[in-house]
Amino acid sequence: MHLATIDESRRARAPIPFGLTGLIESIGTPYNYGTEDTVYRQCESADHWYLLVSGAARQCAQISDGRRQIMDFLLPGDLFGFEIAARRECSVECVAENTTVVRYERQRMESLMEADQNLARSVREIAFGSIDRLQSRMILLGRSRASERVCGFLLEMAHRAQKTIEGIVALPMSRYDIADYLAIAVETVSRSLTALRSEHVITFVGARNFRIVNREALEARCCR
Amino acid sequence: MHLATIDESRRARAPIPFGLTGLIESIGTPYNYGTEDTVYRQCESADHWYLLVSGAARQCAQISDGRRQIMDFLLPGDLFGFEIAARRECSVECVAENTTVVRYERQRMESLMEADQNLARSVREIAFGSIDRLQSRMILLGRSRASERVCGFLLEMAHRAQKTIEGIVALPMSRYDIADYLAIAVETVSRSLTALRSEHVITFVGARNFRIVNREALEARCCR
DNA sequence: CGAAGGCTTGATCTCGGTCAAGGCAGGTGG
DNA sequence: CCACCTGCCTTGACCGAGATCAAGCCTTCG
Numbered sequence: 001m002h003l004a005t006i007d008e009s010r011r012a013r014a015p016i017p018f019g020l021t022g023l024i025e026s027i028g029t030p031y032n033y034g035t036e037d038t039v040y041r042q043c044e045s046a047d048h049w050y051l052l053v054s055g056a057a058r059q060c061a062q063i064s065d066g067r068r069q070i071m072d073f074l075l076p077g078d079l080f081g082f083e084i085a086a087r088r089e090c091s092v093e094c095v096a097e098n099t100t101v102v103r104y105e106r107q108r109m110e111s112l113m114e115a116d117q118n119l120a121r122s123v124r125e126i127a128f129g130s131i132d133r134l135q136s137r138m139i140l141l142g143r144s145r146a147s148e149r150v151c152g153f154l155l156e157m158a159h160r161a162q163k164t165i166e167g168i169v170a171l172p173m174s175r176y177d178i179a180d181y182l183a184i185a186v187e188t189v190s191r192s193l194t195a196l197r198s199e200h201v202i203t204f205v206g207a208r209n210f211r212i213v214n215r216e217a218l219e220a221r222c223c224r
Numbered sequence: 225m226h227l228a229t230i231d232e233s234r235r236a237r238a239p240i241p242f243g244l245t246g247l248i249e250s251i252g253t254p255y256n257y258g259t260e261d262t263v264y265r266q267c268e269s270a271d272h273w274y275l276l277v278s279g280a281a282r283q284c285a286q287i288s289d290g291r292r293q294i295m296d297f298l299l300p301g302d303l304f305g306f307e308i309a310a311r312r313e314c315s316v317e318c319v320a321e322n323t324t325v326v327r328y329e330r331q332r333m334e335s336l337m338e339a340d341q342n343l344a345r346s347v348r349e350i351a352f353g354s355i356d357r358l359q360s361r362m363i364l365l366g367r368s369r370a371s372e373r374v375c376g377f378l379l380e381m382a383h384r385a386q387k388t389i390e391g392i393v394a395l396p397m398s399r400y401d402i403a404d405y406l407a408i409a410v411e412t413v414s415r416s417l418t419a420l421r422s423e424h425v426i427t428f429v430g431a432r433n434f435r436i437v438n439r440e441a442l443e444a445r446c447c448r
Numbered sequence: 449c450g451a452a453g454g455c456t457t458g459a460t461c462t463c464g465g466t467c468a469a470g471g472c473a474g475g476t477g478g
Numbered sequence: 479c480c481a482c483c484t485g486c487c488t489t490g491a492c493c494g495a496g497a498t499c500a501a502g503c504c505t506t507c508g
Contacts, residue, residue: 061359061363063363063367064447067367069362069363069366069367071362082352083352084349084352084353084356085356089356089359090359113344117338120337120344121334123348124337124344124347124348125308127348127351127355128306128307128351129308130355131306131351131355132307132308132309132313134355134358134359135285135313135314135358136313137362138293138295138358138365139285141365141366141407142293142407143287143291143293143407145464146463174485174487175486175487175488176486176487183365183367184465185464185465185466186486186487187464187466187487188463188464188465189487190487190488190489191464191488193487194488194489207486223288369495370496398453398454398455399454399456400454400455408496409496410454410455410456411455411456411457411496411498412496412497413455414455414456414457415456415457415496417455418456418457431454431455431504431505
């Protein structure tokens, strides 16, 4: 039931959240990136907020042992970069070609929120929504098997992604990214996907596109 | 470095956050609970915010397989219960005798925030702070060994707890609660604690109180 | 005193991490 | 056009951390 929560709150804010549409031109600055480009790095000063408009990115933290944890994948409509601290906790790197983000000065947003109660409430709700999603993800990381995480991930992507022709869902990120998002090994991701394919739950169109063949089976495998 | 983040943001908001001190009398209603009492349950309607004043509580979600995940332990000064959804995602149950919370009507807080920019900003910062802490916890759950989790937990408790005489730190919650918080088995919690004790990193005063003997060793074991 | 719940310890088993290798597709240079 | 390389993905074999099962201990409470 919590995986559903992820999707609902996600869907609610995509593709472009609240009244930001009008703000994009007025106070935001658009930027364009390619694959593997960095929007910002861990420990840089955190004085901007961002809105991802097109493409995809990953938000990740480097662990001291060299591995990394991907906190979230950022898709069109996602607002990100509002740390409370002065420094970035995570870096944000693009995973898709031609990724566009709009950047807003934090100070300016602050004063804008003072003036505009609707904006203030929207931002608050986005923050609370993030908390809900993070809690759901905590359950996923804490209390589920590797194969369940993969199923949950596929359902999440299917729900968030703009559906293309015939229900084909794109996976813009690599298997390595998926592994670091779900906190399991690449090999395990691969094995889980192979299992789902050989049991006709999903099919693949190349390595980076899939289609759900048996949604019931997929859902049954994710919540345990 | 992320475990440190947990502590910092935590300390910043305890014992009583921002200007709520004045609000407690004016618009909040105090409630008193005993051990195992429920403040609210999963799926109840979510139209109040709460401030924990004394005692301790756990915020937890029930998983379909019967297990549970404890999202957070609530200690004095913690504000909780701001779901975006209409229904509670988690239940909150007290773990200590004589736990006091103050309840605020959400509607009333909303309108108060419209009037008081400082309050609005404070709430926003609390929310962003929660996000930071949740992300740190995600790293903990995703990318660390069982023994590291236990060490991190002890350090967190030592930092949050009001220090009693001679650096003795109370663990108000049971081993089962700790296990569900760290997403490991009770037996593993017990074994890790035993190991730390037999290596003279900590000592116990009864089962529910401990003292850090060798802080360096404890810190070295948690961040990997 | 006995019962119950919390805590600890031991024995066993299993999921998934790690190591190793091979397949496949796209890009580059001869 | 083919050979080669490189990066990504998949598959297999093995092993270990930790879950699970089982049992005993200690404290508290009726």
